[in-house]
Amino acid sequence: MSRVFVPGDALAVALGADGVAEALVNAGAEIVRTGSRGMAWLEPLIEVEIVGGRVGYGPVSAGDVAGLLAAGMLSGGAHALFLGHIDDHEWMRAQTRITFARCGVVDPLSVDDYVAHGGLRGLKRALEIGYAATIEQIARSGLRGRGGAGFPAGIKWKGAADAQADSKYVVCNADEGDSGTFADRMLMEGDPMSLIEGIAIAAFAIGASKAFVYSRSEYPHANATFAKALAAVRATGGLGAHAFGPNSPFEIELRIGAGAYVCGEETALLESLEGKRGQVRAKPPLPVHAGLFGKPTVINNVLTLATAPWILTHGAEAYAAVGHDRSRGTMPIQLAGNVKFPGLYEAPFGLTLGQIVNEIGGGTASGRPVRAVQCGGPLGAYFPPSLFDTPYDYEAFAARDGLIGHGGIVVFDDSVDMATQARFAMEFCAVESCGKCTPCRIGSVRGQEVIDRIVSGENRSSDIALLEDLCQTLKLGSLCALGGFTPYPVLSALGYFPEDFQRKPAQNGGGLKR
Amino acid sequence: MHKAWDDAAADRVLGAFSPTQDQLLPMLHALQAEFGWIAAEAVPILASKLNLSRAEVHGVISFYHDFRREPAGRIVVKLCRAEACQAMGGREMAEAVLAHFKLGWGDTNCDRSVTIEPVYCLGLCAVAPAALVNGAPRARVEPARLIADIEAMR
Numbered sequence: 001m002s003r004v005f006v007p008g009d010a011l012a013v014a015l016g017a018d019g020v021a022e023a024l025v026n027a028g029a030e031i032v033r034t035g036s037r038g039m040a041w042l043e044p045l046i047e048v049e050i051v052g053g054r055v056g057y058g059p060v061s062a063g064d065v066a067g068l069l070a071a072g073m074l075s076g077g078a079h080a081l082f083l084g085h086i087d088d089h090e091w092m093r094a095q096t097r098i099t100f101a102r103c104g105v106v107d108p109l110s111v112d113d114y115v116a117h118g119g120l121r122g123l124k125r126a127l128e129i130g131y132a133a134t135i136e137q138i139a140r141s142g143l144r145g146r147g148g149a150g151f152p153a154g155i156k157w158k159g160a161a162d163a164q165a166d167s168k169y170v171v172c173n174a175d176e177g178d179s180g181t182f183a184d185r186m187l188m189e190g191d192p193m194s195l196i197e198g199i200a201i202a203a204f205a206i207g208a209s210k211a212f213v214y215s216r217s218e219y220p221h222a223n224a225t226f227a228k229a230l231a232a233v234r235a236t237g238g239l240g241a242h243a244f245g246p247n248s249p250f251e252i253e254l255r256i257g258a259g260a261y262v263c264g265e266e267t268a269l270l271e272s273l274e275g276k277r278g279q280v281r282a283k284p285p286l287p288v289h290a291g292l293f294g295k296p297t298v299i300n301n302v303l304t305l306a307t308a309p310w311i312l313t314h315g316a317e318a319y320a321a322v323g324h325d326r327s328r329g330t331m332p333i334q335l336a337g338n339v340k341f342p343g344l345y346e347a348p349f350g351l352t353l354g355q356i357v358n359e360i361g362g363g364t365a366s367g368r369p370v371r372a373v374q375c376g377g378p379l380g381a382y383f384p385p386s387l388f389d390t391p392y393d394y395e396a397f398a399a400r401d402g403l404i405g406h407g408g409i410v411v412f413d414d415s416v417d418m419a420t421q422a423r424f425a426m427e428f429c430a431v432e433s434c435g436k437c438t439p440c441r442i443g444s445v446r447g448q449e450v451i452d453r454i455v456s457g458e459n460r461s462s463d464i465a466l467l468e469d470l471c472q473t474l475k476l477g478s479l480c481a482l483g484g485f486t487p488y489p490v491l492s493a494l495g496y497f498p499e500d501f502q503r504k505p506a507q508n509g510g511g512l513k514r
Numbered sequence: 515m516h517k518a519w520d521d522a523a524a525d526r527v528l529g530a531f532s533p534t535q536d537q538l539l540p541m542l543h544a545l546q547a548e549f550g551w552i553a554a555e556a557v558p559i560l561a562s563k564l565n566l567s568r569a570e571v572h573g574v575i576s577f578y579h580d581f582r583r584e585p586a587g588r589i590v591v592k593l594c595r596a597e598a599c600q601a602m603g604g605r606e607m608a609e610a611v612l613a614h615f616k617l618g619w620g621d622t623n624c625d626r627s628v629t630i631e632p633v634y635c636l637g638l639c640a641v642a643p644a645a646l647v648n649g650a651p652r653a654r655v656e657p658a659r660l661i662a663d664i665e666a667m668r
Binding site: 179255256259261272344378408 | 534535536537538539540542543564570573574577578579580581592594596597598599600601602633634635636637638639640641642644646649650651652653654
């Protein structure tokens, strides 16, 4: 009988996918729980295996199941929710799925399914060509850190490989705290084996036998899926005493954070893994020289590591062949907030911001005009539509005082009040500051007060100058990106939307929305 | 759900871990899973197990937003306050829910039935605004519907 693929991704579950799965099972259908394809507005999107491929139906609710089955869904029958072959769907076809090629397609907990879809070829190749050639492949591919900093992965790996120590570590940063981002979560739920393979490649390349994945407590579903995936790989011998060959052990341990945003910063994450307060470390020493427990450590984002298997399998040149300028390869762009077609869209670098928001995203969900787009999470700048010609790449965004960060794009319509958004950026910094350095710990509190005074209308021009000055202090005087980048949303709101800071107090009710 | 502190139960929970400092967060998660909160009695026990000062253990517990130093309600509602949810009416949604239960952020009501906590991103940004009710994810939250569901659980 035809199998039905039902997403088990947290987003689909939040929209009722578990009820759909239950209704299908009760009706006698054979189901496979997968990840999500990334078209959030069509979730829960179920697929049916028929002759010639897989066809989709969505968005499906539990109440639709009886009607779908009566319409002959199991043989691809016509129905109002019929979407055709998902691979041919306009939104999917235009993508270049490298990191997310298997997400939503495979059974995330089946090693056999993973191998059947090209998995484990990258690790096999790495073991064949040796560690130096493996690092050379990563370096030549141009892969840069997808967590946000964009540091070349090959250079980081070489640094740790060259370091002399009795033990080394790979740490996967899965502490995806940026609002508007969910790619790490989707991958851990939809294709966790590619992350496990990528971590194994990195560990082999630098000579580590132990790796940690540091995830978030806010992702209970992803953590449960990833833990099961680790157990499935361990059961096949892919982890354990002979993972890299006879008596060549390798193990991955999943650790869960405890609600601190700052632990997404790599040195705070290392402190947290060591059982301490998640306070940022001063650099140098760099983690590749003295990281976890003082040992050489490669710390990379989920997406960076999960892309390594593809690069090893298909070759560095194939990956470097796509992209824009110095940003090579693809970026899993995450479209969120007030956008008509939200979801995950993997494409080579180089699309313009306007193409992403208006063409791929279809503009706002509310149908009102787009007013601002926050790129790169809570520490990213708010871009107005006048900057929609900016190409999506690391340097082009930096040149306009923005960042692409971890690939999140949050769209706001014209009902947004940008003074409120600026104040929130300061508030978030105050809530999440680790407290180690003064500009971040105290400046963020003073920043909220100054914005409150600006909006209330007293001493406006001198307070605006004071806010700009405070932002410079945060930018230049903070140890990490939390304090250092909080000025981006604040100054971009102030610079591109000054009218929101200039309203008469009566017009905004004498204060801000909280 | 929360339970009163119990030395024997705590000992059983902590017995599964090796006594090294890097196990402190896993230990705290395990204690909170068992009791629903981290009672003050846990501090000297953890300090002695891990050869740390009580101040160090207290510093870790108080640093992380997740660790509760008092019991929570039976129903823990986490409402996302971050930007993607703001763009879809998250602020107004949170205000309506807090006002209905007459609670502030992080508060628990008198009969210990409901706790409402802020959370900064659940990764459900494409179906905002989002919430987590006793661990179950909720998308495109409409305040009236969420309030009715919580009331039905009380």
